[in-house]
Amino acid sequence: MVSLSNHERTDDLVLGIDVGGTKILSAVIDPEGNKVSEYLTATRASEGFEEVLKSIVESGFGALVKAGKGFSEVRATGLAVAGLIDAKDGIVRASPNLPGWRNVPLRDRVEAAFGNRVFLINDAHAAAAGEHYFGAGRGCRDFVYITVSTGIGGGLILNNELYEGANGFGGEVGHMVIDDKGPLCNCGNRGCWEMLASGKALEREALRLIESGSNTTIPLFCHPDPEQSEGEGSQSHPIKCITAKAIHAAALAGDPLAVELIQRTGYYLGVGLSNIINIFNPELIVIGGGLSNIGDMLFKPAIEEAHRRAFKQSFDLVKFTLAELGAYSGVIGAAAYARQQLGRPKE
Template sequence: MSINKIGNGLAVGVDIGGTNIRSVIVNTNGEIIYSLKVPTLAQQGKEATIKRIIDTIQQVINQSRVNPNKLRGIGICAPGPLNGKTGIISFTPNLPGWKDVPLKKILEDKFAMEVVLENDANAAAWGERNFGVARGVNDLACFTLGTGIGGGIIIDGKIYHGADYGAGEFGHMTVNKDGPRCNCGKYGCLEAYSSATGIKNRIKNRLKKGLKSEFLNLSQESKVDEIKLKSIFEAARQGDKLVADIVEEAINYLGIAISNIANILNPQMVILLGGISNEGEKLLIPLREEIKKRTLYTHYRSLKIIVGELVDMAGVIGVASLIFD
């Protein structure tokens, strides 16, 4: 394990998102030596995005001025579905035109280095487990709460991938059989309630029906996308009728999902990253109540529910450190 191994060496970590590509150089202590962020410009198509990924890796290597001989490999994380074994990204909703892209092979051919490919939520879980809030924790689940909701599972100190690399899709856990439509096309998924997109879609639906917000300037639906989650939570706390129960349900359904995971996997820790987890204790207090209500006493007793500390760097640090393992 990288945390126990004293060694030198560096790895490149890359996080391919729908908006930005982040590329970093990480050492064996999980410290970022150099970091670079460029827009993905996904709408320019697959080939252009792949070229941008390659250019960004080259740039981070050049600009950091690290000794290239010290580089041991490149770790890439992206939202799936992807297969780390075959190195193929099957598709990713935020990158139009991507279908069965053999990204691992493309980058190995280009850079003549080991390349690992990992789902971004698994990578974030691994980052927190090795260098963040979960150091030394062998059984954990990590919820990445952003525009969507991802999940990473670590069992016995190893990332759990499932039969076809698809494990940990926490966002598509059904939490209400009669719930709203999710980005995946199904109904009642956690993501439709507790992701930033889910919360905002529900607000838009209410505006369409003519409901008004007392505290938020939401004259049109288009304004909803600009508004920060923080403001929505604040309005809910002030008692804004338009958003109060949407926020309450976002927390309740997240609690139900965490409780399901806790009852099934009995983890030591559940880590929350991004999105509504930025609310910190204001989220954690009602969330813990909900989880406590629904989780077996024996499972709740030993469970830590905690916000991650590597924030939006958890994925790149985690995936780069896979090179050292």
């Protein structure tokens, strides 16, 4: 795909902000999707809306100062937030990262603070847009982006456009029900995809098997946060600290239970992928998020299961690839979205 704006001046800048549960990353982004500057600050989500707003302003301002720019020198701000985001009205309906937020008019408050146009977007939608313009989905007309980390998020690029749905809540693939008798999800349903194929699913199953006496070395690969160990010696490995990373490390060292847990997670990942393939018939599925670092041990069983279940013609066409923008997909995508919303041609 041709860059967003070949004919624009190189100082044609947009600010991207990605509000995570613990950190806010801001970056000044040029028309080619390059970071001119970046600034990271704590979200302080537990301190409530006004404090988070201050953190957002601090983060955006910090990135601008590093770029030697003022708010009036960036054309717009793209603001990515996890959860149910009403992009049209600029309202955070609910967010897993921001406890207690209900119907918060975040766009208007940030606009008032910055004095420039602000466009609010779901973080997985932003990442999909980022991968579409500048990452693994360049030149791809129909693809599905999924991020597999603690939970599972998704973004749909259909007919070269980000598909947000009627009120912006589209693409919530993580809450596709895979097993209606499965584990209870925060959304109120049982057996959502993210309850079976995400980092938290992997960790929950490991904990369950360890507590029921299964033989495994996984706890030996856990490194508890020293601030939370309350004086326990370094030889102590409380099983509550079990992470996907520790399970992966144990699997790499040959622990059979860890390998089986990852393969089981891969199996469920594949069940969901087959649904996505059958529903959207995408040419590409871009996979990001922390759990994708596990690589083939997770993806091989996933792709095998998707192969078994999806329509043959659709499976034969689809390609799977890893996301390219990593931790920057949110800021780069939010900036690209803001630029696009300003009415610039996309190709």
